[in-house]
Amino acid sequence: xxxxGNLEVWLWIAVACVIAYATKLAGYLLPRRWLxxxxxxxxxxxxxxxxxxxxxxxNTVVSGTHLTLDxxxxxxxxxxxxxxxxxxxxxxxxVGAAAAAxxxxxxxxx
Amino acid sequence: MPSPxxxxxxxxRSGLSISVAVGLYGISFGALAVxxxxxxAQACALSLLMFTGGSQFAFVGVLSGGGTLAAATSxxxxxGVRNAIYGVQLSALSRPxxxxxxxxxxxxxxxxxxxxxxxxxxxxxxxxFWTAGVGVYxxxxxxxxxxxxxxxxLGDPxxxxxDGAAAAAxxxxxxPRLKGREPIVVAVVCAxxxxxAVPFVPAGVPILIAGAGAVACWLLIxxxxx
Numbered sequence: 001x002x003x004x005g006n007l008e009v010w011l012w013i014a015v016a017c018v019i020a021y022a023t024k025l026a027g028y029l030l031p032r033r034w035l036x037x038x039x040x041x042x043x044x045x046x047x048x049x050x051x052x053x054x055x056x057x058x059n060t061v062v063s064g065t066h067l068t069l070d071x072x073x074x075x076x077x078x079x080x081x082x083x084x085x086x087x088x089x090x091x092x093x094x095v096g097a098a099a100a101a102x103x104x105x106x107x108x109x110x
Numbered sequence: 111m112p113s114p115x116x117x118x119x120x121x122x123r124s125g126l127s128i129s130v131a132v133g134l135y136g137i138s139f140g141a142l143a144v145x146x147x148x149x150x151a152q153a154c155a156l157s158l159l160m161f162t163g164g165s166q167f168a169f170v171g172v173l174s175g176g177g178t179l180a181a182a183t184s185x186x187x188x189x190g191v192r193n194a195i196y197g198v199q200l201s202a203l204s205r206p207x208x209x210x211x212x213x214x215x216x217x218x219x220x221x222x223x224x225x226x227x228x229x230x231x232x233x234x235x236x237x238x239f240w241t242a243g244v245g246v247y248x249x250x251x252x253x254x255x256x257x258x259x260x261x262x263x264l265g266d267p268x269x270x271x272x273d274g275a276a277a278a279a280x281x282x283x284x285x286p287r288l289k290g291r292e293p294i295v296v297a298v299v300c301a302x303x304x305x306x307a308v309p310f311v312p313a314g315v316p317i318l319i320a321g322a323g324a325v326a327c328w329l330l331i332x333x334x335x336x
Binding site: 021044 | 132135137138148149152156159160161162164165168169171174175176179180182183185186187188189190191192193194195197198199200201202206212214215216218268269270273274275276277278279280281282284285287288292296297301304308309310312313316317319320321325327331332
């Protein structure tokens, strides 16, 4: 990140925010018959699942362009247990952080 | 002037409780954004202007994995597509006035949608939407700021397990969507696609490949349903 100019970061944040708002607005402005179709909803749900899964994987076992096993795997395991136990979202996140931090502290994982 | 008992309708109460629950985890977004290399002001700008949790987490998640800003923007934008679908449903259910619609669009997120559509009475739908939308917006932004300041003070994110928090945060967003066989199959396919792609393409791109994979899965599912 340090290699990137601050201005470039702000520029992309602006672009991403404009796209996000335009997407929300499109739902209200576009003709209803374009978007209110069962297949559009199913496609959007499946796309969301696919992207979130990929984000779980890249934030767990990926480092740059390599696959690695480190303390983040402990975090995801602990978070999954918390989710099975129906813990609230914030608890899930804290459990994940604690598992990774403890794993490193105990020397179990890198 | 309505009495407090009529103002605290079921929709308002559920909107308030979801605001507190969701607003609080703005703290994890703020901390992770700073850990990914963004400044406190940039983290806050994302919460103020993008204001859709999944996309915000995706943006910083791609950056922290070494992805480019363009890849981060693409992943965030694709994850925001579902908000357009929510807008269609909400504009039909709540019939916003043209004056309020631009603001209602900005507040259209998972939580305001869920609170509104849990109601059946049109007035309650509107109350649920606005309570959850405004409540989450205020608390999400407040806690983003607090999280970003805390993240800055913490220093090395790895010591505190913040990288583990990011993975857990995405799992927490994915979990409630894994109901039924189809989403689970899609998740398995996209997980494998991501791991297969990682060694061969620049960081951030595997997420977009997984998005394409999800669309391919959807096409297959649609064909077998007919």
